[in-house]
Amino acid sequence: MIERLQISHLRNLTQVNLPSAACNVIIGVNGSGKTSLLEAIFLLSRGKSFRHHQPKRYIQHHQNTATVHAKINDGSTLAIQKQADATTILRLNQTTVYNQSILTEQLPTLLIDPSTMDMLEQGSASRRQLLDWLVFHMKQGFHPQWVAYQRLLKQRNSLLKKTRHLTQVQLAELRSWDKGLSNHAALIHHYRERIFEEWQPYFAKSITQLLPSYAEQLSLSYSAGYDTSIALDVQLDERLEQDLQLGYTRIGNHRADIHVHWRSHGSTKLNDALINEKIDTDVNKALPVLKEQAANVLSRGEKKLLITALRLSQLPLLLNNADSDLSTGYATSQITPVVLLDDITAELDDRAIHILLSTLSKLPCQVFMTSLTDDIVPLVQSLWSTPNVFHVKQGQVFLS
Numbered sequence: 001m002i003e004r005l006q007i008s009h010l011r012n013l014t015q016v017n018l019p020s021a022a023c024n025v026i027i028g029v030n031g032s033g034k035t036s037l038l039e040a041i042f043l044l045s046r047g048k049s050f051r052h053h054q055p056k057r058y059i060q061h062h063q064n065t066a067t068v069h070a071k072i073n074d075g076s077t078l079a080i081q082k083q084a085d086a087t088t089i090l091r092l093n094q095t096t097v098y099n100q101s102i103l104t105e106q107l108p109t110l111l112i113d114p115s116t117m118d119m120l121e122q123g124s125a126s127r128r129q130l131l132d133w134l135v136f137h138m139k140q141g142f143h144p145q146w147v148a149y150q151r152l153l154k155q156r157n158s159l160l161k162k163t164r165h166l167t168q169v170q171l172a173e174l175r176s177w178d179k180g181l182s183n184h185a186a187l188i189h190h191y192r193e194r195i196f197e198e199w200q201p202y203f204a205k206s207i208t209q210l211l212p213s214y215a216e217q218l219s220l221s222y223s224a225g226y227d228t229s230i231a232l233d234v235q236l237d238e239r240l241e242q243d244l245q246l247g248y249t250r251i252g253n254h255r256a257d258i259h260v261h262w263r264s265h266g267s268t269k270l271n272d273a274l275i276n277e278k279i280d281t282d283v284n285k286a287l288p289v290l291k292e293q294a295a296n297v298l299s300r301g302e303k304k305l306l307i308t309a310l311r312l313s314q315l316p317l318l319l320n321n322a323d324s325d326l327s328t329g330y331a332t333s334q335i336t337p338v339v340l341l342d343d344i345t346a347e348l349d350d351r352a353i354h355i356l357l358s359t360l361s362k363l364p365c366q367v368f369m370t371s372l373t374d375d376i377v378p379l380v381q382s383l384w385s386t387p388n389v390f391h392v393k394q395g396q397v398f399l400s
């Protein structure tokens, strides 16, 4: 758990130095710097911002670097410094480290913010990252495989981009990369598939809490990004001509996705056109079975609840993964996940906020949440014993 957080020159946060509790509420008007505070924690954990890829966007104007430093309750310290040219300096316990994943392991962060709320409609990347977040934190072997796969994929794509006709030498090189890709791909898929299986009952439970009327209707599926019954290099070889025309690699783990399906027996929720198109027959019940992507059925508000359920369901799974403490049932690991909730009062209704926060208050995680007003404070105070309430004014943070 973060005990103290120091931020320098990140957007309008010039110098911030604050103590943090299990739950931290950050209140301020538009543009005061609330999201920047969450952005700082995310940056420390992931090495990148969730708002802009280029450091010069979040480094304070007229400054060369932005720095975030956290003291953790086990006595360790984590720090990141970003320079405008994207150079990154990372430190764990005052010692320079060269791999962001070292800090990510120490400080898992889970973000629920307005941009997450479009996850179902966006490309596959954000949904894939959702699964990979879990796999990264639960399977140590995953990250090295993923890094090696990405490196080979980058080489392959830059060759495909460069030419449409390979020389014999280039072809031999490409085939050796494909062999490597294929080996990494099989392991990456194996890790993802296993974690995906473990995740499903947690997702179902979260849906029961947040979207009870859909409890029996929503399910997840995972697609690997390629046909896993055939080695990836064989498939890459078969479709080399197409990849050369496209200039990039069309299949592989980098195309994996998570889908949320809606399925109902005799629901009246859909219009006729939809029913005519998607009707199917369930032989057991002899009732028409309707199937759809959940994104096509749920209302905007319901989609937000679904995404919240997707995210929220990951925490108990992660926390259950290690040896558990008999009194709480959760892992005794020193590492406490940090949940970042940006402007949830604008995204979710009161009932959903109550379920979300009461679930979080029972989990051994740390929460930082932003809000425009202090309306949320009584609820927070009823759920956590000693929450910190901060007010942010023009980049200055005050503890109430």
Ligand SMILES: Nc1ncnc2c1ncn2[C@@H]1O[C@H](COP(=O)(O)OP(=O)(O)OP(=O)(O)O)[C@@H](O)[C@H]1O
Pocket (backbone or CB within 6 Å): 010, 011, 012, 028, 029, 030, 031, 032, 033, 034, 035, 036, 037, 056, 057, 058, 059, 060, 061, 372
């Ligand atoms: N690189 C930068 N340097 C200095 N200030 C910046 C930089 N980028 C953005 N800002 C300013 O930082 C302020 C804080 O923005 P932030 O998004 O954190 O506010 P917020 O309190 O979350 O607002 P909202 O409630 O509207 O989301 C904004 O006023 C913005 O103009």
